[in-house]
Amino acid sequence: xxxxxxxxxxxxxxxxxxxxxxxxxxxxxxxxxxxxxxxxxxxxxxxxxxxxxxxxxxxxxxxxxxxxxxxxxxxxxxxxxxxxxxxxxxxxxxxxxxxxxxxxxxxxxxxxxxxxxxxxxxxxxxxxxxxxxxxxxxxxxxxxxxxxxxxxxxxxxxxxxxxxxxxxxxxxxxxxxxxxxxxxxxxxxxxxxxxxxxxxxxxxxxxxxxxxxxxxxxxxxxxxxxxxxxxxxxxxxxxxxxxxxxxxxxxxxxxxxxxxxxxxxxxxxxxx
Numbered sequence: 648x649x650x651x652x653x654x655x656x657x658x659x660x661x662x663x664x665x666x667x668x669x670x671x672x673x674x675x676x677x678x679x680x681x682x683x684x685x686x687x688x689x690x691x692x693x694x695x696x697x698x699x700x701x702x703x704x705x706x707x708x709x710x711x712x713x714x715x716x717x718x719x720x721x722x723x724x725x726x727x728x729x730x731x732x733x734x735x736x737x738x739x740x741x742x743x744x745x746x747x748x749x750x751x752x753x754x755x756x757x758x759x760x761x762x763x764x765x766x767x768x769x770x771x772x773x774x775x776x777x778x779x780x781x782x783x784x785x786x787x788x789x790x791x792x793x794x795x796x797x798x799x800x801x802x803x804x805x806x807x808x809x810x811x812x813x814x815x816x817x818x819x820x821x822x823x824x825x826x827x828x829x830x831x832x833x834x835x836x837x838x839x840x841x842x843x844x845x846x847x848x849x850x851x852x853x854x855x856x857x858x859x860x861x862x863x864x865x866x867x868x869x870x871x872x873x874x875x876x877x878x879x880x881x882x883x884x885x886x887x888x889x890x891x892x893x894x895x896x897x898x899x900x901x902x903x904x905x906x907x908x909x910x911x912x913x914x915x916x917x918x919x
Contacts, residue, residue, distance in 0.1 A: 648684055651806060653834060653848035655756025657681040666849055667807035669722040669746055672707075675700040677753055683734065695734040698749070698761075701741065702728035723747040723770050731761065754848050771847035774811070777803050777835055781852065781901050784838035788831065788854045789905070797858040798865055802900025804832070807849035814873075819855060821872045822865070829856040862902050869902065870894045 650657045651666070656677055658666070665671045678684055679696045703725070727746050732739045744761060747768045752760040759765060781801055788801060800818070805811040822828050831854040836843030838852045857865060874894045896902045 648681075650681065651849060654754050656753035657684070658753060659684065663807040663809070663849075666750070667805070669719055669750065670703075670725070671700045671727055671746060671749060672703055672705040673700055674705055697732045697734060698753075699730045699732060700727060700749075701730055702726070702743075720770065723750075724767070729761070769845075772842070772845045773847065774803050774805050774850055777840065777846055777850055777852070778900075780835075780840050783840045784833070784835075784852050784854075785901065785903060787833065787838045791831065796906035797856070797860045798862050798903060799857060799905045800855045800865065800869070800900055800902050802853055804851050804853045805847075805849055806851060815853060817872050818869065821868050822855060822857060825864075825868060826860055827858055829858070830854070831856065856905065858905075862904060865902060866896060869896055869899070873899050 649660045651660065651662075656679055658677065662671075662675070662677075665675060677698045683695055683697055723746055725746055726743055727749055728741065728743045729749065730739050730741050742761060742763050744763055744765070745767065747770065748760045748765060750771075751768045752758065760768065781803070784801060788799060800822070802815070802818075803811075804815050819828060819830065832851050833854075834843065834851060835846045840846070840852070873896075
């Protein structure tokens with residue numbers, strides 16, 4: 648069984664939708680130790696505990712009328728009823744907290760977040776915010792591969808999003824068709840992003856090192872996979888119906904020169 652990185656509790660990849668939407672539902676069970684997801688046989692020892700979600704009902708997406716804001720904020724503030732179970736003693740306890748508290752508990756590993764009277768937790772920072780700070784990560788990737796020459800493409804990946812993962816695969820496949828690719832990945836904190844520990848734990852910064860290729864050589868490859876123009880012909884050129892180039896690498900990541908002699912030249916402008 649594979650688990651997400653960055654969580655104090657082992658969270659299986661099967662919970663991607665719950666993490667991405669910020670909503671655990673009836674029947675979801677999380678174990679404090681990875682062994683809990685296997686067959687529990689014989690005499691149990693140690694500290695083996697679990698959280699089982701009792702409410703909200705599975706498939707119910709109603710949002711309390713008093714909660715304003717987008718769906719993400721609404722889910723974060725909405726209630727979830729859980730049962731905390733000590734699998735060794737068999738004792739259990741039912742509590743009603745918020746979805747945000749539940750995520751903080753399994754992310755940080757601090758049981759205080761499971762207290763009903765705990766103060767509301769702040770929402771994690773988003774992929775959009777991380778995209779705006781990608782430039783802060785460039786130094787760490789340059790330092791880790793100072794001898795690499797060519798260029799590199801640095802972008803945000805949400806490991807709980809099928810769309811984000813599919814986009815990342817598509818880009819890497821296209822780049823591999825034209826040359827070597829070395830993939831590296833860091834958490835925002837590891838990459839030196841300001842307040843990196845405040846970003847959602849499923850977010851990562853991925854770096855694709857492209858030795859021997861220039862920024863100008865790579866732009867058309869990215870354009871062919873990333874441009875959402877009106878036609879296949881315009882996508883290959885990056886031009887709209889009026890002949891204007893609408894494609895911007897910076898909407899998707901940072902494409903920069905690599906190596907001791909290369910300036911960190913960016914393609915496109917800083918996204919807003």
